[in-house]
Amino acid sequence: MRTMLSGLTLISVALTVLLSAFVRLVQTMQLRQRVMAGRTSVRELSELSGITDARDLQDIFGPPGMNRIWGHVTLATIEAKRRLAGYLMADSRLHWTCIAAGLLALLISHWIVQLVLIVAALVQIGAWISALQLPK
Numbered sequence: 058m059r060t061m062l063s064g065l066t067l068i069s070v071a072l073t074v075l076l077s078a079f080v081r082l083v084q085t086m087q088l089r090q091r092v093m094a095g096r097t098s099v100r101e102l103s104e105l106s107g108i109t110d111a112r113d114l115q116d117i118f119g120p121p122g123m124n125r126i127w128g129h130v131t132l133a134t135i136e137a138k139r140r141l142a143g144y145l146m147a148d149s150r151l152h153w154t155c156i157a158a159g160l161l162a163l164l165i166s167h168w169i170v171q172l173v174l175i176v177a178a179l180v181q182i183g184a185w186i187s188a189l190q191l192p193k
Contacts, residue, residue: 067171
């Protein structure tokens with residue numbers, strides 16, 4: 058049975074997915090810690106929720122306090138208002154699934170596993186493209 062990806066291509070895509078998902082997981086963990094500490098700025102709020110417009114952030118989460126910090130916003134509130142871009146950038150389950158797909162593709166050579174790896178790569182690409190839209 059022929060496979061879609063072979064040799065170096067398969068290894069490259071799998072390692073790229075693994076590295077990308079790991080970086081996104083670490084970033085998400087850091088953002089979540091800042092929110093739990095009550096230091097939620099535009100960056101944390103935008104990346105975790107997927108809302109990129111500052112006016113939309115104020116409309117949805119209310120005005121920020123001193124130093125443009127949303128100290129009253131919790132993780133549960135952010136996750137309830139999350140958009141697709143927020144899932145792509147900051148959903149830990151999604152990134153763990155991508156890591157599993159990358160590892161599985163390195164261990165098992167089957168077209169279904171490779172198809173799942175390609176979907177995982179597209180998810181990671183979507184996450185990085187969404188991150189480019191974040192306010193500076």
